[in-house]
Amino acid sequence: MSQVTRRELFPGVWLRAVHTNKFKSSYLSLTLLTPLDRKTAGANALIPEVLRRGTAVHPDMESLSAALDKLYGGAIEPVVRKKGETQCLGFVASFLDDAYALNGEKILEPAAGLLCEMLLKPYTQNGHFCPDYTAGEKANLIDRIRAQINDKRTYATQRLVQEMCRYEAFGVDKLGDEESVSAITPEGLWQRYQELMRTARVELYYCGSADPDRVAGALAQALDSLPVNENRSSPSCDVRVTAGPEPIVVEEAMDVSQGKLALGFRTGGQSCWEADYPAFTLCNAIFGGTTLSKLFMNVREKLSLCYYASSVAESRKGLVMVSSGIEFDKYQTAKDEILAQLEAIRRGEIEDWELEGCRRTLIGAYRATMDDQGRQEEFWLGQSVAGLEDSPEELAQQLEHVTREQVAESAKRFQLDTIYFLKGKEV
Missing domain, CATH: 3.30.830.10 (Metalloenzyme, LuxS/M16 peptidase-like)
Structure with missing residues (x-):
């Protein structure tokens, strides 16, 4: 049996912990919730990809991979999702559960630390995101946006949503659009990142054998440099009740x-x-x-x-x-x-x-x-x-x-x- 608990660690920062002995791995995720908006969707989608390229402590993919290898080959991946009219961006991570580590070694705390380091301590140059990392991930994101047309089944549903919800936030694609992504600069992306750190609601998730109090303590410590804001946004969704007179x-x-x-x-x-x-x-x-x-x-x-x-x-x-x-x-x-x-x-x-x-x-x-x-x-x-x-x-x-x-x-x-x-x- 698993036990599910939910608590607020800081104002607008929530943890849902699933306490279970069912799995050999622990699952962690950190997600920023922000209203889906045509003006910011592309930059929001780009931020996790750039953050994953390096941190102030581990400035490139090679050193990040070495840090993950020390955690029994753990994995942290950027992810962007759309839930209703909320854009959800962040990371999902999987690590060996503490119960299976050698000699009673603790994996949770360093794993939570690395995950939050990726969010809060990005690698920067001249006070903003690294231009090379930004340019590389911009090109990758534009390729992903362009590639959506290759799967015609998915593309048709996407076009249906765009037309049906043309004047609603739900009509915005979770990746943004090519034009807005192309216009992003390292300085502009850094400003958007700072705004998200101040305003976005944060959802943390853990599934594994660790006691929920220990999980809360590990994540609270790892997030201690997150800006405090009593009014982090909780995005809503507009449900239109009726269709027009004719389709x-x-x-x-x-x-x-x-x-x-x-x-x-x-x-x-x-x-x-x-x-x-x-x-x-x-x-x-x-x-x-x-x-x-x-x-x-x-x-x-x-x-x-x-x-x-x-x-x-x-x-x-x-x-x-x-x-x-x-x-x-x-x-x-x-x-x-x-x-x-x-x-x-x-x-x-x-x-x-x-x-x-x-x-x-x-x-x-x-x-x-x-x-x-x-x-x-x-x-x-x-x-x-x-x-x-x-x-x-x-x-x-x-x-x-x-x-x-x-x-x-x-x-x-x-x-x-x-x-x-x-x-x-x-x-």
């Missing part, structure tokens, strides 16, 4: 052999904060969120209208996005059939095997989260961003009581907002 239709033509059809729905305010969240979750699973769903079993398998068809619920924003791959001339037929499957759910036309199969799939996924440290960290970060405390087991139990009628009522609140179609140039 927005966006078509793009590229040199592709397979069409990509993406549909975006507003959920009528259904989100992770609402009492009907379990019904909303199961509704999406039956619609397109599992391999037992109506989109997969009917649109893809039975009717062969799509190469793939699935849906994803964005619970912090109140959206459902359908993603499908189709022949160019199947656009209208596929779109009509996707909407017909949603209508079937609204009428309560849900077989027992669909209802129970999707329920068991979701419950199994929640419980499997407890077997993977990375998935646990991702889950608890999402809960922290949303200000929620329900555990995977508690969410699994809530699903047990959802009825067919509640699923149908959830589906009735879906409103088609935007249609995005990526087609071939010859069409």
Whole structure:
């Protein structure tokens, strides 16, 4: 059994500790939470990459690697994520758990120290970030932004979100855009870094065998040079309840052999904060969120209208996005059939095997989260961003009581907002 605790170490600096003997490694993460904004997203995404290049104590990748090797080959990686309308940037780290170290050696304290050193004591030149490190990581980030178009399935969903949430923070990509990244200077990036250190809420996460009080002490000491601010921001998310009177239709033509059809729905305010969240979750699973769903079993398998068809619920924003791959001339037929499957759910036309199969799939996924440290960290970060405390087991139990009628009522609140179609140039 694992014990989950949460405490505030300093104003706006929170630690969630999962005390467990289940794993041979300890998992640490340090995440800065800041509002997703087109003006700052690119710089925010660049900062962890530049910080990972070197610190004042370990000024290059070679010396950082040597420090990690001394910790039994630990790893610290930069990461940028998007949770609702919050940009989450920082580091995830994995180290040998103290219980498995030789001669009772303590790994937690030096690991926490190195992680926080990377955040708080960056390698600088002339009072700002190293120009070479900044230029190198800028080029890498621009390459990542440009490469997004290579995965057309992901690209279509990204374009759907951009169009659907054009005037909302959720429409901003977590990596920013090429134009804003290109304009970043070492001096400007340093100013943005200083601002984040002063204003961003900090979420710390630990999973391992160490006592939570010891974890809190180690991290509090490692973060003692973090600026004190009684008003660190807690980003919020704007959930738009309704779609426009008519769906927005966006078509793009590229040199592709397979069409990509993406549909975006507003959920009528259904989100992770609402009492009907379990019904909303199961509704999406039956619609397109599992391999037992109506989109997969009917649109893809039975009717062969799509190469793939699935849906994803964005619970912090109140959206459902359908993603499908189709022949160019199947656009209208596929779109009509996707909407017909949603209508079937609204009428309560849900077989027992669909209802129970999707329920068991979701419950199994929640419980499997407890077997993977990375998935646990991702889950608890999402809960922290949303200000929620329900555990995977508690969410699994809530699903047990959802009825067919509640699923149908959830589906009735879906409103088609935007249609995005990526087609071939010859069409």
